[in-house]
Amino acid sequence: MTGGVTAARTILTRLHEVMASRSNAQAKLNTTVEVIAECLDSEVCSIYLLREAMLELYATHGLAQEAVHVTRMALGEGLVGTIGGEVATLNLAEAAAHPDFSYRPETGEEKFHSFAGVPIVRRERAVGVLCVQHVEPRRYEEVEIEALQTVAMVLAEMITNAGLVDEEDGFGAAAAQTGPLPVKGLTLVKGLASGHAVYHQPRITIEHTMAEDVEAERQRVYLAFDKMRAQIDRMAREVEFGVGGEHEEVLETYKMFAYDEGWARRINEAIDSGLTAEAAIERVQQRTRMRMRQIDDALLADRMHDLEDLSNRLLRTVSGQLGTAASKGLRADSILIARNLGPAELLEYDKRRLKGVILEDGSLTAHVVIVARAMGIPVLGRVRGLRGLIHEGDHVLLDGDQASAIVRPAAAMIEAFEARFAKSRERQAAYAALRDVEPCTRDGHRITVMMNAGLREDMTNLALTGADGVGLFRTEFQFLVSATLPSRERQTRLYREVLDVAGNRPVVFRTVDIGGDKQLPYLRHDDGPAEENPAMGWRALRVALERDGLLKVQARALLEAAAGRTLHVMFPMVAEPWEFDAARAMFDSQLAFLKQRRKMVPEVIRYGAMLEVPALAEMLDVMLPRLQFLSIGTNDLTQFLFAADRANPKLAERYDWLSPAILRFLARVVGAVARARTQGHSVDLGVCGEMGGRQVEALALLGLGIRRLSITPAAVGPIKALISKIDLGEIEAAMAGWLATPPDDLRSELVAWAHARHIAFD
Numbered sequence: 001m002t003g004g005v006t007a008a009r010t011i012l013t014r015l016h017e018v019m020a021s022r023s024n025a026q027a028k029l030n031t032t033v034e035v036i037a038e039c040l041d042s043e044v045c046s047i048y049l050l051r052e053a054m055l056e057l058y059a060t061h062g063l064a065q066e067a068v069h070v071t072r073m074a075l076g077e078g079l080v081g082t083i084g085g086e087v088a089t090l091n092l093a094e095a096a097a098h099p100d101f102s103y104r105p106e107t108g109e110e111k112f113h114s115f116a117g118v119p120i121v122r123r124e125r126a127v128g129v130l131c132v133q134h135v136e137p138r139r140y141e142e143v144e145i146e147a148l149q150t151v152a153m154v155l156a157e158m159i160t161n162a163g164l165v166d167e168e169d170g171f172g173a174a175a176a177q178t179g180p181l182p183v184k185g186l187t188l189v190k191g192l193a194s195g196h197a198v199y200h201q202p203r204i205t206i207e208h209t210m211a212e213d214v215e216a217e218r219q220r221v222y223l224a225f226d227k228m229r230a231q232i233d234r235m236a237r238e239v240e241f242g243v244g245g246e247h248e249e250v251l252e253t254y255k256m257f258a259y260d261e262g263w264a265r266r267i268n269e270a271i272d273s274g275l276t277a278e279a280a281i282e283r284v285q286q287r288t289r290m291r292m293r294q295i296d297d298a299l300l301a302d303r304m305h306d307l308e309d310l311s312n313r314l315l316r317t318v319s320g321q322l323g324t325a326a327s328k329g330l331r332a333d334s335i336l337i338a339r340n341l342g343p344a345e346l347l348e349y350d351k352r353r354l355k356g357v358i359l360e361d362g363s364l365t366a367h368v369v370i371v372a373r374a375m376g377i378p379v380l381g382r383v384r385g386l387r388g389l390i391h392e393g394d395h396v397l398l399d400g401d402q403a404s405a406i407v408r409p410a411a412a413m414i415e416a417f418e419a420r421f422a423k424s425r426e427r428q429a430a431y432a433a434l435r436d437v438e439p440c441t442r443d444g445h446r447i448t449v450m451m452n453a454g455l456r457e458d459m460t461n462l463a464l465t466g467a468d469g470v471g472l473f474r475t476e477f478q479f480l481v482s483a484t485l486p487s488r489e490r491q492t493r494l495y496r497e498v499l500d501v502a503g504n505r506p507v508v509f510r511t512v513d514i515g516g517d518k519q520l521p522y523l524r525h526d527d528g529p530a531e532e533n534p535a536m537g538w539r540a541l542r543v544a545l546e547r548d549g550l551l552k553v554q555a556r557a558l559l560e561a562a563a564g565r566t567l568h569v570m571f572p573m574v575a576e577p578w579e580f581d582a583a584r585a586m587f588d589s590q591l592a593f594l595k596q597r598r599k600m601v602p603e604v605i606r607y608g609a610m611l612e613v614p615a616l617a618e619m620l621d622v623m624l625p626r627l628q629f630l631s632i633g634t635n636d637l638t639q640f641l642f643a644a645d646r647a648n649p650k651l652a653e654r655y656d657w658l659s660p661a662i663l664r665f666l667a668r669v670v671g672a673v674a675r676a677r678t679q680g681h682s683v684d685l686g687v688c689g690e691m692g693g694r695q696v697e698a699l700a701l702l703g704l705g706i707r708r709l710s711i712t713p714a715a716v717g718p719i720k721a722l723i724s725k726i727d728l729g730e731i732e733a734a735m736a737g738w739l740a741t742p743p744d745d746l747r748s749e750l751v752a753w754a755h756a757r758h759i760a761f762d
C-alpha cells in the first residue's frame with residue numbers, strides 16, 4: 001500500500017487547500033477532478049453524485065463538459081450504477097467488454113478503454129462514484145485504486161457537508177438505495193412489528209476525514225488500540241461475557257484481530273496517507289468489506305462480522321462516542337438490531353418505543369428472549385449476516401409469526417402487512433376477552449393458568465390477562481436492572497408492591513437465580529478461575545447459599561413484605577434435598593428472628609422447589625414430603641437433559657421440547673407426585689418454563705397430567721383458548737399411547753390429533 005500512501009497523500013495535501021478555500025462546492029469538485037487526474041496521470045477523472053436516487057455526473061476532467069449534470073445513471077445501471085448499487089470497486093482494462101457497460105454518447109467516452117471506479121461511501125451506502133479512465137487498455141495498479149478509495153473517503157465528507165447528495169431522513173440513513181429485502185430467521189417471540197432499524201451499538205458518524213496532524217492521529221489510534229485490547233482481555237477473563245461456548249470462540253477471534261499487526265499497520269498506513277484516525281479505521285474496514293463481498297464463504301463471513309464489531313469498537317473508542325442506542329434514547333417505533341443482547345441490556349430500553357428486536361444469534365430460552373417475551377416485544381433471531389442486510393434507519397416489517405422480516409418494504413408489502421397486523425390485533429382482542437373466563441377443559445377440569453413476572457411493571461399484566469396469579473416471580477430481575485446490589489429496603493418495597501397488586505392471587509417468589517446468562521457486574525466470585533460452563537456453574541441457590549448474606553437479606557425482605565399474608569417461596573436449581581433444607585433453614589432462622597422481635601410475619605408460608613436439575617427427579621420420594629409445591633423449569637431442565645446449552649444459538653433448533661425423552665421424563669415426575677399424594681403428601685405440581693406458553697407444548701403437558709402452568713403473560717389468552725377446546729381424557733389417552741410407543745415425530749402427531757378435532761394453533 002506504500003505507493004498508494006504516497007499517491008493518496010499527494011492528492012490529499014492538495015485537496016486540503018481545495019477544501020479550505022472559500023469557493024463553492026461545484027468549484028471544489030471541478031478542482032478535485034483536476035487534481036486527481038493530474039496526480040494519477042489519468043486522462044479522465046469524473047465524480048458522480050447521488051441525486052434523487054440517480055447518479056449524476058457532477059464534475060469531470062476529460063469527458064465532454066456538456067455531459068455534466070446531463071448524464072445520469074440509475075443505481076445498477078452501467079458501470080457507474082453498478083459501483084454505486086453494489087458499493088463495489090471496478091477495475092477494467094476494457095470497459096465496453098463488461099456486461100453492465102452502457103454507452104453514453106454525450107460524454108464522448110468512446111475513445112477511452114480502461115476504466116476504474118470506486119464508490120463514495122457514507123454510512124455503508126454509496127452516495128457517489130469516483131472514476132478514472134484511460135485511452136490505453138490497461139488495468140489500474142492496486143496503488144492507484146487504493147489512492148482513489150482514500151480520496152473517496154474525503155469526498156464523502158465534503159459532499160455531505162456541502163449538502164450535495166440526497167438528504168438524509170433525519171434518522172441517520174440515506175434514502176433507500178436498494179429495494180425490499182426479505183430475511184429469514186427463527187421466531188423467538190411471536191408478534192408483528194413495524195418500525196425503523198436502530199443498531200444496539202450504533203455506527204459512528206465520522207465528522208472529519210482529513211488529518212491536520214498525522215502524528216497526533218497516530219497517537220490516537222495507538223491509544224485506542226491499547227484500550228480496546230485491554231477491554232477484550234478483560235472480557236476474556238470475565239465470566240459474564242460468556243453465555244455459551246460460541247462466545248468463547250468469538251472472543252478468541254476478537255483477540256486474534258485485536259492483536260493482528262496487519263490490521264494495525266493498514267490503519268497506520270491510511271493515516272500516513274493523510275486521513276484522521278476515524279477515517280483510517282473506516283477506510284481499512286471498507287476495503288475489507290469490499291474484498292469479503294467477493295468471497296462466498298459462510299465461515300469467513302462470520303469472521304468478517306467479528307472484525308466489523310471490533311472495528312466499530314475501535315471507532316467508538318477513538319471518537320469517544322461510547323454507549324449503546326439505549327443511552328442515546330430511542331425514537332418511537334424502533335426495531336433493535338444486535339448480534340446478541342443480555343437481559344439487562346434489553347431492559348435499559350424504553351419499552352414504549354421499542355417495537356421489535358432482530359438478533360443475529362439468540363435462542364428460545366435465553367433470558368434476553370424471556371425478558372422480551374414478558375415485555376411483549378416480538379423477536380426474530382438467527383438471522384445470518386444481519387448486519388450486512390439492514391442499515392440504520394431502514395424501515396423494517398418484523399413478522400415474528402412467520403419467522404421473517406422485510407427490510408425496506410415496498411408500498412404493497414406494507415399494505416399487506418398492515419392487514420395482517422390488524423387481524424393479529426383482532427386476535428389479541430379476542431384473547432383479551434377471555435380475561436374473565438375460567439380456564440376449563442371441555443370435560444370440566446379447571447386448569448390453573450398463572451403468569452411469569454419479574455419486574456413491578458409486569459404486574460399490570462395480571463389484571464389484563466386474568467391469570468390465576470404469578471407462578472414464577474423472577475426476583476433476580478430487580479438485581480439485573482440495578483447498578484448495585486438492591487438493599488433489603490428496596491427488595492421489601494418491591495415484594496410488598498407486587499403482593500399489593502396481586503391482592504388475593506398467589507405470587508410465587510423465586511429466590512435470586514443469578515449466574516448463567518444473568519451475570520451481575522457487581523457480584524463476582526473472584527476466587528477461582530472463570531467458569532467454562534456458567535449455566536452449570538456457580539449460580540442460583542449455589543450462590544445464595546455460599547453468599548448467605550444474599551439469601552438472608554432476601555428472606556428477611558420476603559418475610560417482612562408478606563407480613564399478615566401468604567408467602568410462597570421457591571428455590572431455584574435445587575439439585576439435592578439438602579440444598580433445599582439449607583435454604584429453608586435460612587428462612588426459618590429469619591422467621592424466628594422476626595418473631596423474637598415481635599414483628600408481624602406471614603400468616604402462611606408455602607415452600608417449593610424448582611425441578612430443573614435432573615438429579616432431583618431421582619430423589620422425589622425424599623423431596624416431596626418437604627414441599628408444598630414443585631415447579632418444573634423446563635428451560636433449564638431440558639438443557640441439562642439434552643446437554644444442550646440453552647443460550648447457544650447453534651443448538652437453538654436442535655432438540656424439540658416434544659421429544660419422547662423429555663415427555664417421558666416429565667411423565668415420571670407426574671407419577672412420583674401422584675404417588676406421594678396417595679401417601680398423604682399433597683404437592684402442587686406445575687410447569688413454569690417457556691414450554692408451557694406454547695400451544696402445542698401446552699397440549700402435551702396437559703396430556704401428561706400437568707394441571708398448573710405459569711407462562712409468559714402474552715400466552716395466557718392463547719393457552720386459555722386452547723384449554724377450552726380440549727377434552728383432557730382424550731389427550732391423556734393419546735399421550736399414554738405415544739409415550740408407550742413413541743412415533744417418529746411426536747410434534748406432528750400432536751398437531752394432527754388437534755386438527756382432527758378442529759383445534760387450531762396460532
Ligand code: PEP
Nearest residue numbers: 612633634635636688689
Ligand atoms: C426454567 O429454567 O425453566 C425457569 C423457569 O427458570 P429461568 O428461565 O429463569 O432459568
Ligand code: MG
Nearest residue numbers: 612633635636
Ligand atoms: Mg431456570
